[in-house]
Amino acid sequence: MSGADDLVERARHGDRIAFRAIVDAHRRRVLNLAYDLTGTIEDAEDLSQEAFLKLYRSLGTFRGDCSISTWLRTITISLWIERGRARNARLHRALSTLDDETADSRLSLTESSGDFPDRSAERSLIRDQIETAMKKLSPRERSVLVLRFFNDLKLTEIAGTLAISEGAVKSHLFKAMRKMRKRLAFLAESG
Amino acid sequence: MYTCKDIQSMIPGSLGPECDEELRRIVGEHIASCPGCAREYEESRSVVEILGTRERPELSDAFWMRWNDRLERGLDEIDRERSVKITAVPHSWFGPRIRLFGTVSAAAALLLIGIAIGRFLPGSSGRDRVAAVVPTAPVSTVTSDAMKFLDRSKLVLLGMDVADTAADADFTPEYRRLREISRELLRESPVLQERLGDANQVRLAALLSELDIILIQIANIDERHETQDLELIRAGMERKDLLFKIGLETIVTDSMNESSAVSHDGLGRL
Numbered sequence: 001m002s003g004a005d006d007l008v009e010r011a012r013h014g015d016r017i018a019f020r021a022i023v024d025a026h027r028r029r030v031l032n033l034a035y036d037l038t039g040t041i042e043d044a045e046d047l048s049q050e051a052f053l054k055l056y057r058s059l060g061t062f063r064g065d066c067s068i069s070t071w072l073r074t075i076t077i078s079l080w081i082e083r084g085r086a087r088n089a090r091l092h093r094a095l096s097t098l099d100d101e102t103a104d105s106r107l108s109l110t111e112s113s114g115d116f117p118d119r120s121a122e123r124s125l126i127r128d129q130i131e132t133a134m135k136k137l138s139p140r141e142r143s144v145l146v147l148r149f150f151n152d153l154k155l156t157e158i159a160g161t162l163a164i165s166e167g168a169v170k171s172h173l174f175k176a177m178r179k180m181r182k183r184l185a186f187l188a189e190s191g
Numbered sequence: 192m193y194t195c196k197d198i199q200s201m202i203p204g205s206l207g208p209e210c211d212e213e214l215r216r217i218v219g220e221h222i223a224s225c226p227g228c229a230r231e232y233e234e235s236r237s238v239v240e241i242l243g244t245r246e247r248p249e250l251s252d253a254f255w256m257r258w259n260d261r262l263e264r265g266l267d268e269i270d271r272e273r274s275v276k277i278t279a280v281p282h283s284w285f286g287p288r289i290r291l292f293g294t295v296s297a298a299a300a301l302l303l304i305g306i307a308i309g310r311f312l313p314g315s316s317g318r319d320r321v322a323a324v325v326p327t328a329p330v331s332t333v334t335s336d337a338m339k340f341l342d343r344s345k346l347v348l349l350g351m352d353v354a355d356t357a358a359d360a361d362f363t364p365e366y367r368r369l370r371e372i373s374r375e376l377l378r379e380s381p382v383l384q385e386r387l388g389d390a391n392q393v394r395l396a397a398l399l400s401e402l403d404i405i406l407i408q409i410a411n412i413d414e415r416h417e418t419q420d421l422e423l424i425r426a427g428m429e430r431k432d433l434l435f436k437i438g439l440e441t442i443v444t445d446s447m448n449e450s451s452a453v454s455h456d457g458l459g460r461l
Contacts, residue, residue, distance in 0.1 A: 016266065023262065027255075032247055041248055045258060053265045128422070130245050149242050152208050173203040180238050 008068060012059045019059075022068060023052055030072055036146040037080045039131045047083075051076040066160075073151075074161050077143050084139040133183035141176035144169055193221060198228050206239045333386040337395050338444055340376065340383055344402050345437045347372050348428055351409060351421070366412060373409040380406070395444075398436055405433060 004025075010018035030051055034044035054075050055068075062071065134142055143162060147153040155173075159166045193201075198221045205214040222229040350369045380403055387396040405427050412420045428434070 019266070023259075027258070031250070031258075035247055041250075045261075049258070049262055049265060052262055053269065056266055056269055126241065126244060127246070130242060132421075145242075148203070149207050149239055150245070155204050155211060170200055170204055174200045177203040177235050177238065180242070181234050184238050184241050185234070 004068065005064070008059070008062065008064070011056075012062065019056060022055075026069060026072055027052070029069065030076055033073060033076050033146070033151060034080070036150045037077070037142060039134065047076060047080055050079050054079065070161065073147075074163075077147075077162065081139040081143065129184060133180050136179050136183060137176050138172075140164075141172050141179070144172040145176040145180070148173060193217060195221075195225060195228050198222070198225070199231050202228075202232050202235050206236055333383070333389075334392065334395070334444060337383055337387060337392075337399065338441065340379060340399065341402075341437045341440060343372065344376055344406065345434060347376070347409060348405070348434055348437075351424055351428065370410055370412050373406045377403065377406050377410055395440060398440060401431055401436070402433060405431070 007018045007021050011022055027048065031044055031048040034047035034051070035041060038044050038047055051072060055072060058075075062068075134145070137145065140162070144158055147158045147161060148155075153161070155166050155169050158169045162169070164172075198218055201214050201218050204211055205218040218228075218232065222232050347369050380399055384396050384399050387393075387399070405424060408420065408424045408427065412424075
């Protein structure tokens with residue numbers, strides 16, 4: 001039995017020190033993935049905490065078919081996709097209660113300036129643009145993109161993590177790239 | 192033989208590190224003789240390059256200490272839950288019966304509370320039903336209108352926070368809808384603020400006026416500069432703590448309504 005397996009086995013039997021060691025070994029990677037998925041450090045903190053708590057609750061059902069690292073990745077992404085669904089369902093419910101009558105614009109409204117930040121803020125602008133573009137992706141598209149380009153996973157590994165076919169991974173990745181290209185085209189041109 | 196459509200769907204998988212070598216070969220051979228797919232490939236490659244510039248934040252030791260403490264608290268909670276589960280139901284025979292007893296007791300308690308509320312709330316007796324058709328005082332009407340206004344504004348603000356996560360299009364239908372609702376609210380707001388003339392409605396009027404600023408920004412979202420506009424709006428919402436203030440106002444008004452309902456009920460019974 002390897003050291004990692006031994007830790008998992010001890011943690012399964014309630015050894016908190018062993019679980020702590022697992023956390024120490026994986027927390028940075030899980031937090032990075034959570035940050036890639038959520039886009040803010042606050043949300044990443046929440047998601048990574050949730051992922052480890054879920055791991056702790058479910059260690060008893062861990063069969064060892066994959067590594068703890070793969071399992072943690074799957075847990076993190078599932079939790080994030082679930083959150084997205086709940087958030088969108090809440091929004092749609094809320095919006096459906098509002099009157100959707102269209103308004104004729106009789107107000108004298110100010111025009112937005114549309115000014116761009118200066119060049120010194122370029123890096124921050126690029127980061128914001130990437131983040132905004134990524135927000136346009138569906139949870140599955142974002143997951144696939146993040147796993148492929150930020151975590152360097154192969155298509156087969158992504159399929160395994162998300163429990164979908166490799167064809168589905170290709171399709172999500174293709175759609176994700178289309179949207180990213182559309183949103184980031186001006187950066188590509190200026191770069 | 193692959194079509195251009197096949198090749199274009201393979202391009203993302205052929206880019207970046209750890210890419211599929213077979214895909215890379217197929218795509219490479221095709222783009223050598225197909226300018227259309229070569230352009231697609233170049234554009235996708237540029238995007239992957241841009242994505243590669245994205246940095247993750249550096250986290251301090253203090254962050255990790257706080258993170259560890261928080262996790263420890265979560266783990267303690269799970270351990271506590273587990274120990275409660277083990278000690279609370281020592282015998283499998285008792286488990287379902289205790290749960291059944293609990294459910295029946297809870298249902299009975301709810302029924303009694305329901306009867307009590309029905310008995311004491313205004314509108315439950317014949318006299319109260321007559322009273323209910325008498326117009327209420329203007330002050331409470333305007334407060335109630337203002338609260339409905341705040342409810343709708345709150346939904347718009349919440350919508351601004353999350354609308355884009357589900358979006359596929361550039362400027363989503365959700366934003367268009369939120370923009371239209373904001374315009375409606377802006378038309379109602381001045382009239383409502385004028386009606387809020389009472390001394391105890393000053394805070395409510397001030398909140399409406401604060402909301403106006405954000406609603407104007409939402410009503411003005413320009414589809415061409417959507418990103419910049421959204422950032423400004425979200426920053427404004429956060430700076431002004433608008434959702435918190437709306438929540439606070441709702442609690443205060445609800446508690447005032449409750450106390451006025453009690454006193455009104457008491458008078459009606461004299």
